[in-house]
Amino acid sequence: MPDDPDETAEATDADLDAVAENLYGVLPDDFIAERDAAAARARERGDRELAKAIGRLRRPTRAAWLANLLARHRREQLDGLLSLAAGLADAQRTLDGAALRRLSSTRNQLVAAMAREAGRLAMEAGDPAAESVLRELQGILDAALARPEIAEQVRSGRLTRTLSYTGFGPDADPDAWPMPAVREAPSPQSPAPTVEADPAEIERAERERAERARAERERRERAVAEAEAEEDAARAQQHTDEDARDAAVEARDAARDRVAELIAELDTARDRERTSTASARDAETAARASARAAGAAATRTARARARLDEL
Incomplete structure (x- = not known):
């Protein structure tokens, strides 16, 4: 069945x-x-x-492999980092500048700490990571904080690509107003308070930084896409060649089986030939003996008739 x-x-x-x-x-x-x-x-x-x-x-790329190390060996710390995503999203949507700055600072510290930990894990595994690769890992972690689907890929421990995020987080709530920073009243002896930056200015600065990084990120992404396309083409050719090889192996095995069958048939035919040759030889010997016996009997018959005629 x-x-x-x-x-x-x-x-x-x-x-x-x-x-x-x-x-x-x-x-x-x-x-x-x-x-x-x-x-x-x-x-x-x-x-x-x-x-x-x-x-x-x-x-996996080197940076993706580092992310996989964290998912496999530092899962609790990784989950702690990714848990900041909800707070960052809420602060971005509500334009809560103070919360956004506080969470962004925490995010940057944790991302840097996780990258260092991944570097230690790589060293223990016998494959030290270069600083450029650690920076790429930080880009992956930043992308995971911004996009839930990327976070799931990172958590899987089977990430293959070096991901990055070039957006600016979730869209702000259209009804939200920037929340003013909380300031403490200065004492008479204290200097004038420092004016807090407006959240809009923070967002503009962040946008400018991202724009500067966008070109380099896009260049790297194009390089990765080209490399992956080449790998896909090579893999497709590999599969085609493997299929052709499997077909050739099957044909060869079938031919070998047929040769074995023909050899067995030939051996059987040779056995029959040997048996038939022996039988023919024996029959020839018997026939010659019978001929000699018949000749001798004929001679005796002739002599008997000659003696009979003498009477």
Whole structure:
């Protein structure tokens, strides 16, 4: 009875999940070799669909690998950082400048601390991270704080891309007004209070900073997209070549089986030939003996007739 397609698909998904869980825990430089070995094992078991699915797993960038390290080994701290997202979103929507500045400061401190921790984990794993990669990791964490879907990718521990966020957070509530900063009344001896920056000015400064970073981010994203396109093309060619190889192997095995069958048939025919040759030889010997016996009998008959005629 054939396997249930749904059960087969579920088994493939479970096997793929187990393979992915292992792969995204290895060093980036070991990823391709480990992935190809896992695909080869699946192919040897006859599970070509699983082998193809494993082959489509992407190697993580260095920064994505660092984020995966945090998700695997510092999950509690990572969740604590990402929990700031709701407060940042509320402060942005309500134009609460004081809360936004306070949370932004906390965010920056925690993001920097998490990047340093990821650097320590990478060092322990035997693959130290460069400062540029740690900065890319901070960009990933900032993006996770701004976008829930990116946060989920980071939490999965299977991130493959270096993500960044070039927006300015959630849209502000149209009915919201900037909340004034709370100021303490100065004492007679204290100097005049420092004027707090207007939230609109803060937003404009943030926008200018983001605009300056946008061009560089877009350039890097284009480079990543081009690299991924090349990888996809190479992976597609790999799959085509693997399919051709599998077909060739199947044809070769079928040919070998046929050769084995023909050799067996030839051996049987040779056995029959040897048996028939022996039988023919024996029959020839018997026929010659019979001919000699018949000749001798004919001679005796002739002699007997000659003696009879003498009477």
